[in-house]
Amino acid sequence: MREIEVDKVKDKVKELFLRANYHIGEDVLMALKEAREKEVSETGRSVLNMLLKNYKIASDEEIAICQDTGLAVLYVEIGQEVHIIGGNFEEAINEGVKEAYVEGYLRKSTVDDPVFARKNTGTNTPAIIYTSIVPGDKIKFMVTPKGFGSENMSALSMMKPADGPEGIKNFIVETVRKAGPNPCPPTIVGVGIGGTVDKAFVIAKKALLRKIGEHSRDERYARMEKEVLERINNLGIGPGGLGGRVTSLAVNIEYTPTHIAGMPVAVNVCCHAARHAEGTL
Numbered sequence: 161m162r163e164i165e166v167d168k169v170k171d172k173v174k175e176l177f178l179r180a181n182y183h184i185g186e187d188v189l190m191a192l193k194e195a196r197e198k199e200v201s202e203t204g205r206s207v208l209n210m211l212l213k214n215y216k217i218a219s220d221e222e223i224a225i226c227q228d229t230g231l232a233v234l235y236v237e238i239g240q241e242v243h244i245i246g247g248n249f250e251e252a253i254n255e256g257v258k259e260a261y262v263e264g265y266l267r268k269s270t271v272d273d274p275v276f277a278r279k280n281t282g283t284n285t286p287a288i289i290y291t292s293i294v295p296g297d298k299i300k301f302m303v304t305p306k307g308f309g310s311e312n313m314s315a316l317s318m319m320k321p322a323d324g325p326e327g328i329k330n331f332i333v334e335t336v337r338k339a340g341p342n343p344c345p346p347t348i349v350g351v352g353i354g355g356t357v358d359k360a361f362v363i364a365k366k367a368l369l370r371k372i373g374e375h376s377r378d379e380r381y382a383r384m385e386k387e388v389l390e391r392i393n394n395l396g397i398g399p400g401g402l403g404g405r406v407t408s409l410a411v412n413i414e415y416t417p418t419h420i421a422g423m424p425v426a427v428n429v430c431c432h433a434a435r436h437a438e439g440t441l
Contacts (some may be wrong), residue, residue, distance in 0.1 A: 162297035163243045164441055166252035169299070172439050173234070173256025176303045178264050180437040181229050182222045184215045187371040188409070188434050195346060195399075195406040204404030208346075211399075211432060225433050229266040230305030232257045232287035235366055239296035250289060258283040269308070290362060302369050304436040310343035310429045314364075316357065319423040325384060328353065328425050333391045335427045336408065341401020344431035348372065349392070349411045352426040354418035360426035367412040368430045369438075376413055385411045409434075 189212070196208040218225040234253065261268055261284040270285060271278040294300075315335045319327055332351055339347075352364030375382035389411045398404025409432065418424060 161241055161243050162239075163245050164299060165245055166247035166249060168441055169244070169249060169252040170256040170259070172301060172441055173253050173303065174260040174263075176301055176437040176439050177232060177257060177260035177266075177305060178222075180303055180305055180435045181224050181260075181264065181266055183219050183437075184225060184433060185371070185436070187373060188432070189215065191372040191409045192346070192432065195409060199399065199404050199406050201398055201402070201404030203402045204399040204406060207399035207402060208406070215433075224264075224266055225435060226307060226431070227267060228307035228309060229261065229269065229284070230307045230435070231270060231311075232261075232284055233304050233306050233365065234287055234289050235302040235369070236289060236291045237294045237300040237302075238291055239298045240293050241295075241297040242299055253289060254283075254285040254287055257285050257287045266305075290366075299441045300438065301440070302366075302436065302438050304365075304369060306365070307431060307433075307435075310347065310431045313339035313343045313429045314361075315427050316361065317425045318357065319425050321421075321423050323423065328423075329384060329388050329391070331425055332388050332411065332427055333395070336392050336397075336429070337395055339429055340397060343429045344433075345397055345401055345408065346399055346406045346432045347408045348430045348432070348434045349388075349408055350428040350430065351411065351413040352428070353413065353415040353423065355416045355424060356418075357424055357426075359416060360424040361428060363414040363416055364426040364428040367414040368428060368434060369436050370410075370412045372410045372434075374412075378415075381413045381415065385413050 268284040350364045350367035352360040392408045397407040
């Protein structure tokens, strides 16, 4: 059994949220540079150039990539041989998020009551935490500050098994078409298929953390990803929603077993920044 102090958990979470908000992933940078070469619209190329410039400034100056620094979402894999000591695990995560957002001058976007008072908590907590128990004696953190310009464009369809692959593809493309410029294209599109209504969205959001250019290990789903991406980029929405060839950088599909009577499909849209970071204790 390996003991891990909660203070180390707090410090790691703080580090990761600062990194995610300041520094874009190399896979995203490469995808945007490739998109700039493919883009046929002069306006679209100009938008992509501005995004790349923005990312460089944010990284060099360690300032937020976007003014919407998102809700704090974490996927945490806890090794079954780990013993957390010195306090409460979830409280430590929330303290790490708080310190990152307060000390890093990141916008706090969490309200305590979603309907009536809508009072800002002032700390960007509580975080949204998904945990799983895995073999080993380590804790792996995958964090993403999820902005709501794109989150608001997400959609769910409780499809019938008879709808099949074509029904799924049509639903994904239509979701992106309806979103238009709102999620700050070019986007990354996460898709979760199967499970229950809640599980479908959990795996759809986690799909956004996959590196751009990596496809599903199941060739059938990999083909679906490529076909849907091509259809999305033929919509003409383009960078910034100003027209062009590059509307999305990637479509990432994950699936999980489900009930014989259903086929839940969740689409979680993410802006071009795709902010996330990973780390292990």
